[in-house]
Structure formats: C-alpha cells, structure tokens
Amino acid sequence: MTERRTGPESGPLRLGTRRSKLAMAQSGQVANAVSRVTGRSVELVEITTYGDVSRESLAQIGGTGVFVTALREALLRGEIDFAVHSLKDLPTAQPDDLALAAVPVREDARDVLVARDGLKFAELPDGARVGTGSPRRMAQLNAYARCHGMTIETVAIRGNVDTRIGYVRDGQLDAVVLAAAGLNRIGRTDEVTEFLSVDMVLPAPGQGALAIECRVGHTPQDTALLAALAALDDPVTRAAVTAERSLLASLEAGCSAPVGALADLPPVLDSARAWGDPQAGGQIVKEMRLRGVVGTTDGSTLVQLSTTGPVPETYDQAMALGRELAAEMLAKGAAGLMGERVH
Numbered sequence: 001m002t003e004r005r006t007g008p009e010s011g012p013l014r015l016g017t018r019r020s021k022l023a024m025a026q027s028g029q030v031a032n033a034v035s036r037v038t039g040r041s042v043e044l045v046e047i048t049t050y051g052d053v054s055r056e057s058l059a060q061i062g063g064t065g066v067f068v069t070a071l072r073e074a075l076l077r078g079e080i081d082f083a084v085h086s087l088k089d090l091p092t093a094q095p096d097d098l099a100l101a102a103v104p105v106r107e108d109a110r111d112v113l114v115a116r117d118g119l120k121f122a123e124l125p126d127g128a129r130v131g132t133g134s135p136r137r138m139a140q141l142n143a144y145a146r147c148h149g150m151t152i153e154t155v156a157i158r159g160n161v162d163t164r165i166g167y168v169r170d171g172q173l174d175a176v177v178l179a180a181a182g183l184n185r186i187g188r189t190d191e192v193t194e195f196l197s198v199d200m201v202l203p204a205p206g207q208g209a210l211a212i213e214c215r216v217g218h219t220p221q222d223t224a225l226l227a228a229l230a231a232l233d234d235p236v237t238r239a240a241v242t243a244e245r246s247l248l249a250s251l252e253a254g255c256s257a258p259v260g261a262l263a264d265l266p267p268v269l270d271s272a273r274a275w276g277d278p279q280a281g282g283q284i285v286k287e288m289r290l291r292g293v294v295g296t297t298d299g300s301t302l303v304q305l306s307t308t309g310p311v312p313e314t315y316d317q318a319m320a321l322g323r324e325l326a327a328e329m330l331a332k333g334a335a336g337l338m339g340e341r342v343h
Contacts, residue, residue, distance in 0.1 A: 012041040013225070016071045016080035019046045020160055025185045026210060027084045030232075033104070034082075034212075037231040045080050047071055072098060075215060081225060082214040087206035087241055092249035101229035102212040103238040107181035109208035109262060111137060111201050113194040114165055115175035120194040124152060128174040131157040131167050135258040135297050137177050140201045142299025154297070165191060177201075181208040202260030202293045202304075205244035209237055239288065239312040240264065246322025247292050251329065257338045260293040263321070265311070286311060292325050294334040303334045 013034065017027035024044065031042035047070050068090055071083040075098065087103065094100065113121050121144075124130070130152050132138060138154040145152045155173060157164055161182060167173040177196070183189050212229055215222045240263035247261045266289050288311045295302035307325045312318035326334075 012043045014080040016083040030084045085211045087209040087211040088204040099216045101214045102232040105234040106237040107208040109203045110180045111196045112180045112192040115193045126151045131155045131173040131176040138297040139258040139295030205248045205261040206241045239318045242318035243321040246319040247326045250323045250326030263290040294337045303332045
C-alpha cells in the first residue's frame with residue numbers, strides 16, 4: 001500500500017485522472033487552476049478505470065461508477081490528493097468520506113453531430129447510421145427523426161473521440177453524436193458539423209461540468225485542501241447540476257439510463273451568455289429552469305417536462321427542484337421507460 005503523505009511541504013499535489021486524451025486535457029486545465037489558488041505544483045497521476053478497459057456497452061456493465069470507482073479507491077488509499085471526474089459519470093450518491101470540493105464553471109452542455117460531407121442532422125439520408133454509446137441520445141434522436149419523417153439507424157458504439165470520429169471517416173457510419181464539452185477541451189470543434197439544440201436533445205445530467213473530489217477531514221492537510229479547492233467552485237453551475245442529479249436520483253436511474261436533464265437560466269433580453277451567468281444583459285436572473293426527458297431507445301415514447309423556480313441558493317433548494325420535476329415525470333409514466341431502475 002502506498003504510504004499517505006501528510007506534510008504540507010512533501011511535494012506536489014497529486015491529481016488522479018483517467019488516462020484518456022480527454023481526461024488528461026481536462027485534468028491538466030484543473031491542475032493549472034489548482035496551482036494558481038494553492039501556490040503548489042500539481043502532478044497528474046494516471047489511473048485506469050473499469051470503464052476504460054471494458055469493451056461492453058455502458059448499459060451492459062451498469063454505467064454507474066465504472067469510470068469513477070478506481071479513482072475514488074486511490075483517493076481513499078492516499079495515493080492521490082484529489083481527483084477530477086466528468087460530473088456526468090458520478091453516481092448520484094456521494095460517499096460520506098469524500099466531498100465534491102468544487103464544480104467549476106460549466107463548459108457547453110450540448111451534444112454535437114460529426115457527420116460525413118459536412119451534413120447537418122436534418123440533411124442525413126434515409127437509413128443513415130448514427131453512432132452513439134448513449135441510450136439517452138438514441139431515444140431523443142430516434143424520437144426527433146420519427147417526428148420529422150426521417151428514417152435513421154442508431155448504432156451503439158464505444159471508444160475514445162478518435163475511435164468514434166474514425167467510424168465516420170472510414171465510412172462505417174454516416175455520423176456520430178458526441179459531447180460538445182469534450183471536443184472543446186481537446187480543441188477539435190472544427191470537426192463538428194452541427195451543434196444540436198437542447199430543444200432537440202437534452203444532455204445527460206451534469207454534462208459539460210467537471211467535479212473535483214477530495215477526502216473529508218482525514219488529516220489537517222485534507223481539510224486545508226478542501227477549503228482551498230472551494231475557490232474554483234461556481235455556485236450557479238453547482239446549483240444546476242445538483243438539480244439535474246436530484247432528478248436522476250429521484251427517478252432511481254443510473255448514469256446509463258435514457259434520461260436527459262438540463263437546468264439553466266432562462267434567456268434574458270440581449271443576453272448572449274450561454275451557460276449560467278446570474279447577471280446577464282444587465283438584469284439579475286431570479287429563476288432557474290429545469291428540463292427533463294426519459295424515453296425508450298427507439299424513440300417511440302418520450303416523457304418530457306420542465307419546471308421553473310427561484311435560482312437555488314442552497315443545496316436543499318436545488319435538490320427540491322429536481323425532486324419536484326421527477327415526481328411529475330413519474331406520474332406521467334417515466335418509470336416504465338427506463339428499464340431496470342437503480343435501488
């Protein structure tokens with residue numbers, strides 16, 4: 001077992017990260033920010049998770065926690081000082097001995113299309129093969145296609161960004177759907193042929209946001225690090241993703257369930273701000289909108305609802321917003337659309 005370092009001058013802070021190009025890029029960005037707020041250097045510690053080595057679909061291996069567990073175990077063993085996760089990969093139940101020290105400002109939460117010949121979704125030919133590893137995306141893409149008289153085939157895929165885009169480049173697929181945030185973070189948005197409106201495809205709960213996680217009070221150094229990392233927290237982003245994850249938890253659905261959710265601030269006059277500025281267009285935004293969707297993967301049935309409430313100022317208020325919308329969705333039959341629920 002690796003001995004836990006406890007001295008404040010015992011070397012750089014150790015940031016645990018997955019090994020993928022995307023994970024390394026986003027962890028590098030966090031490392032730079034942590035160095036600025038702590039005055040200490042940060043080294044990346046690469047950790048392989050079960051989700052990285054398994055070739056099965058996320059639905060088959062359960063989805064929940066498959067990209068997270070190994071990082072959390074390393075954190076609890078003291079092999080790393082803190083970890084960076086894509087927040088959408090985190091199980092909704094937070095362990096008592098770990099804390100979300102910070103949720104930085106969210107990246108673009110939308111999904112994007114990367115298609116052959118620069119095509120947009122509405123321009124895809126009948127029978128187009130569209131790749132995605134997400135039942136959530138399948139449900140909404142198929143529903144949109146049905147509504148607009150299109151015929152598409154959604155194809156389950158796994159792999160990193162290069163692998164997925166490669167399916168389009170070599171002609172195996174007509175298009176793939178990916179998260180905008182990931183392509184932004186690795187500087188590949190020039191390959192996007194269309195940013196998909198959230199009115200067309202709601203993102204996964206927490207999509208586009210990062211989670212910085214550390215131990216809770218194991219040592220004085222842990223406590224000091226937790227306090228220092230709080231400087232990177234964005235209250236509006238945290239409120240939004242807390243509401244989204246509360247919806248997911250209240251539906252008793254896991255990370256791979258066909259559930260989409262987005263909490264955002266309704267548009268304000270002349271405001272071009274996209275993701276969560278409580279003061280936009282010279283006006284103070286006082287309300288947060290939460291939208292949720294659950295559907296069958298073939299797109300034949302969707303339950304899609306929204307609610308609006310005051311911008312949450314506390315964790316409990318954000319949780320209540322998610323629970324309220326989940327209750328409405330369950331009353332409309334959402335439970336029957338998610339397959340096996342998480343208990």
